[in-house]
Amino acid sequence: MKKWLVEELICPECKDEQTLLTLDSRKENDEEILEGRLTCPGCQGVYDIHDGIAVVVPAKTLPITRSTAGYGSTSMLSSYLWSHYSEFFNGPDATDAYKKWARAFRPRDGWALDIGCSVGRLTLELTKTHARAVGVDTSLSFIRAARHLAAQKRLEFDLILEGKITRKRSSSLDPAFGFEHAEFIVADAMALPFRSNRFATAASVNILEKVPDPLRHLEEANRIMDKTRAQFLLSDPFSWDEAVSSPDLWLGGRNSGPFKGYGLDNICRLLQEDTGVLAPGFRIQEQGEVLWKIRKTRNLWEHITSQFVMGQRLDQ
Ligand SMILES: C[S@@+](CC[C@H](N)C(=O)[O-])C[C@H]1O[C@@H](n2cnc3c(N)ncnc32)[C@H](O)[C@@H]1O
Incomplete structure (x- = not known):
C-alpha cells in the first residue's frame, strides 16, 4: 500500500x-x-x-474478500479485465463505457474515491482529473489485479475463450494514467475506512444494486465526501435482486413506500434534498445512460444499460 x-x-x-x-x-x-x-x-x-x-474491512466482511466464487473467481477476473481494458488490446467490440463515465468528472485538486472499483479502470481515469485516486472493492482478486497492472503499467492476463481454454492478452495502458497517484485497497462500501469529508469526488458505478444495504452505501459515500464542492457520480442498471438485498431496502423498483418508482428518479431526489442521506444537496449536472458490456466467454456477452447521474455541490 x-x-x-x-x-x-x-x-x-x-x-x-x-x-x-x-x-x-x-x-x-x-x-x-x-x-x-x-x-x-x-x-x-x-x-x-x-x-x-x-x-x-469489518470482521463480518472478511469471508467475502477471500471467496473464490462470484467476484473472486477467475472467470469474473477475465470478464472484468476485458470489460475495463479491451480498448487497449484492440478487442473487437471493446466497450467505451469507462471513458464515458470518466468524461463526467470536472478536474479537482482533491482526491477521488472509486467505490466498487473492480480491476481499476475508472480509478486510473480519475488520476487524470484528481491529485490522487483510490479504488476500493471487497474482491481481493480484483484489487490484486488492479495493483499489479498499475505497478507494471501494463496488462497481461488469460482471457477465457471457452471453459478452460484461454488466450494470453497483453497491452500497454494509457501513458496519461497517473499510476503513482492511484492506490487500491480491499474495503467495504458500507463501512469505508476513510476520514469523513476527505474526498472531493466519489464514484459509485454499478455497485448500488450489489450491496445488501444500498442506503448504507450512500450514507458512507456521503460521509467521506467534501461538504462544499464535492462531485458524485452514481451509475447503475437498477436491476434489483432479492438474492443480494431485501426488497424493503431497495431504493427503487417498488410500488409503494418511500422509494417507490424508479431507482434513478429516487437517487436524483436524494441528491437534491438538503436534508437526508445525501445532504447537503447536490445540483444535478448531467444525467443519461451508458451502454456497458461484460464479456463472459467468446460466445456470451452481457449488454447492460447503466443509468447515471452526476451531482455537484456548489460553494456554500
Ligand atoms: C457490477 S461490479 C461493477 C464494478 C465496476 N464499478 C464497474 O463498473 O466495472 C460490482 C463491484 O462491486 C464490488 N462490491 C460488491 N459489494 C461490495 C461492497 N460491499 N464493498 C465494496 N465493493 C463491493 C464487487 O466486487 C464488484 O467489483
Missing part, C-alpha cells in the same frame, strides 16, 4: 470515532508498505497488509 494513504485510514468498525489506524510496518520500500498491520487504538481491531494489499 502506498505510504501516502496510511494517514487517511480509520477503523471501519469504529467510524463514528474517526479513529486513525496505527501502522506497524514489517517490510517496505521507498513508496510502499509491503507487509505489516494496521491497528485500531480504540477497539484493537487488526487489519493486515500482505503483498502490498491492505484489507481494511
Whole structure:
C-alpha cells in the first residue's frame, strides 16, 4: 500500500470515532508498505497488509474478500479485465463505457474515491482529473489485479475463450494514467475506512444494486465526501435482486413506500434534498445512460444499460 494513504485510514468498525489506524510496518520500500498491520487504538481491531494489499474491512466482511466464487473467481477476473481494458488490446467490440463515465468528472485538486472499483479502470481515469485516486472493492482478486497492472503499467492476463481454454492478452495502458497517484485497497462500501469529508469526488458505478444495504452505501459515500464542492457520480442498471438485498431496502423498483418508482428518479431526489442521506444537496449536472458490456466467454456477452447521474455541490 502506498505510504501516502496510511494517514487517511480509520477503523471501519469504529467510524463514528474517526479513529486513525496505527501502522506497524514489517517490510517496505521507498513508496510502499509491503507487509505489516494496521491497528485500531480504540477497539484493537487488526487489519493486515500482505503483498502490498491492505484489507481494511469489518470482521463480518472478511469471508467475502477471500471467496473464490462470484467476484473472486477467475472467470469474473477475465470478464472484468476485458470489460475495463479491451480498448487497449484492440478487442473487437471493446466497450467505451469507462471513458464515458470518466468524461463526467470536472478536474479537482482533491482526491477521488472509486467505490466498487473492480480491476481499476475508472480509478486510473480519475488520476487524470484528481491529485490522487483510490479504488476500493471487497474482491481481493480484483484489487490484486488492479495493483499489479498499475505497478507494471501494463496488462497481461488469460482471457477465457471457452471453459478452460484461454488466450494470453497483453497491452500497454494509457501513458496519461497517473499510476503513482492511484492506490487500491480491499474495503467495504458500507463501512469505508476513510476520514469523513476527505474526498472531493466519489464514484459509485454499478455497485448500488450489489450491496445488501444500498442506503448504507450512500450514507458512507456521503460521509467521506467534501461538504462544499464535492462531485458524485452514481451509475447503475437498477436491476434489483432479492438474492443480494431485501426488497424493503431497495431504493427503487417498488410500488409503494418511500422509494417507490424508479431507482434513478429516487437517487436524483436524494441528491437534491438538503436534508437526508445525501445532504447537503447536490445540483444535478448531467444525467443519461451508458451502454456497458461484460464479456463472459467468446460466445456470451452481457449488454447492460447503466443509468447515471452526476451531482455537484456548489460553494456554500
Ligand atoms: C457490477 S461490479 C461493477 C464494478 C465496476 N464499478 C464497474 O463498473 O466495472 C460490482 C463491484 O462491486 C464490488 N462490491 C460488491 N459489494 C461490495 C461492497 N460491499 N464493498 C465494496 N465493493 C463491493 C464487487 O466486487 C464488484 O467489483
